[in-house]
Amino acid sequence: MAWHPFRNLGLKAAALALGTLLWFTVSGEQVERTMRVPIASRNLPAGLEITEQPTEVEVRVSGASTEITSLQPTQLSVVADLAASEPGEVVVILEPDDVRAPLGVDVMQVEPGSVLFKLEKSDSAVVPVRATIEGQPAPGYVVREVIVEPRNVRVVGPASRLRSTTFAVTERVSVQDLTETVIQPSVGVAPQDARLRVQDTRAVRVTVRIEPASAERTFSGRLIAFRNLPAGRQAMVEPTTVAVTVQGRAATLPDLSEAAIQPYVDLAGLGPGRHELPVNISLPLGYTLVAIRPATVSVRVR
Numbered sequence: 001m002a003w004h005p006f007r008n009l010g011l012k013a014a015a016l017a018l019g020t021l022l023w024f025t026v027s028g029e030q031v032e033r034t035m036r037v038p039i040a041s042r043n044l045p046a047g048l049e050i051t052e053q054p055t056e057v058e059v060r061v062s063g064a065s066t067e068i069t070s071l072q073p074t075q076l077s078v079v080a081d082l083a084a085s086e087p088g089e090v091v092v093i094l095e096p097d098d099v100r101a102p103l104g105v106d107v108m109q110v111e112p113g114s115v116l117f118k119l120e121k122s123d124s125a126v127v128p129v130r131a132t133i134e135g136q137p138a139p140g141y142v143v144r145e146v147i148v149e150p151r152n153v154r155v156v157g158p159a160s161r162l163r164s165t166t167f168a169v170t171e172r173v174s175v176q177d178l179t180e181t182v183i184q185p186s187v188g189v190a191p192q193d194a195r196l197r198v199q200d201t202r203a204v205r206v207t208v209r210i211e212p213a214s215a216e217r218t219f220s221g222r223l224i225a226f227r228n229l230p231a232g233r234q235a236m237v238e239p240t241t242v243a244v245t246v247q248g249r250a251a252t253l254p255d256l257s258e259a260a261i262q263p264y265v266d267l268a269g270l271g272p273g274r275h276e277l278p279v280n281i282s283l284p285l286g287y288t289l290v291a292i293r294p295a296t297v298s299v300r301v302r
Contacts, residue, residue: 031068034060035071043083045084057112058110061107080098086119088118089116096110120158123162129150136176137179137210142211142212143208153189158196165192171187187203188202212250219261220243221243222242224239227264227267235299256284264279278296
């Protein structure tokens with residue numbers, strides 16, 4: 001069948017005109033809509049802090065159907081003017097002119113017509129910073145020390161909130177499965193109270209010192225030996241044994257033999273008689289002395 005694009009041209013033109021008229025009629029229809037809109041503030045006087053404020057108000061708008069139907073709450077903003085306010089409760093009247101709206105959208109009403117703000121004098125305080133450590137080192141290792149630099153920061157905010165704030169905290173620093181020291185040169189820091197803010201320092205340096213886990217072990221009844229006994233002399237010690245407590249890596253300390261623990265007294269230069277002498281100890285590399293009991297003994301040289 002042949003196509004005749006110009007057949008019934010008059011009817012087609014009339015249909016197009018009618019459709020266009022209908023579109024303009026619908027799109028030009030004025031409608032109203034009520035939306036919940038976040039409230040913000042401006043012109044807060046220096047030295048004051050907002051401690052309480054409303055979060056939302058209802059705004060009634062009108063406009064062309066196409067504009068209002070697609071309008072989102074984020075396209076509107078309600079701004080309360082706090083100029084010349086004093087500490088305490090402040091009532092702010094809201095007018096349609098206080099609402100920012102896109103071109104073609106008319107603001108009819110704001111509900112409620114007034115809102116309450118609570119203002120307080122601002123203050124500051126210096127508080128210590130606590131590092132937030134997450135996770136555990138690898139088995140056999142422990143966190144030995146956490147260093148934060150700088151150790152203190154100045155926080156600012158409502159004076160009443162500062163009285164209950166004793167420290168600031170860092171972002172999380174993970175030590176999960178680590179076996180050596182970790183250094184984070186720039187870690188975010190914030191007050192523990194979300195209503196406060198850090199004045200100058202935005203980040204701190206955090207060092208987490210990770211070392212092998214240590215343990216202590218006591219060796220009882222270890223015989224005291226003599227060193228540097230003068231030729232031709234004899235010596236007697238009382239008591240003859242001591243208990244020695246040593247510290248070392250938890251993983252290897254159980255394998256330390258008793259023979260490696262050698263308490264002794266040094267008799268160099270001593271003449272005949274009774275002497276009160278300290279007990280010394282020789283330990284393998286990697287172990288440290290915690291205590292010797294008793295720490296001194298009586299030695300008789302003859």
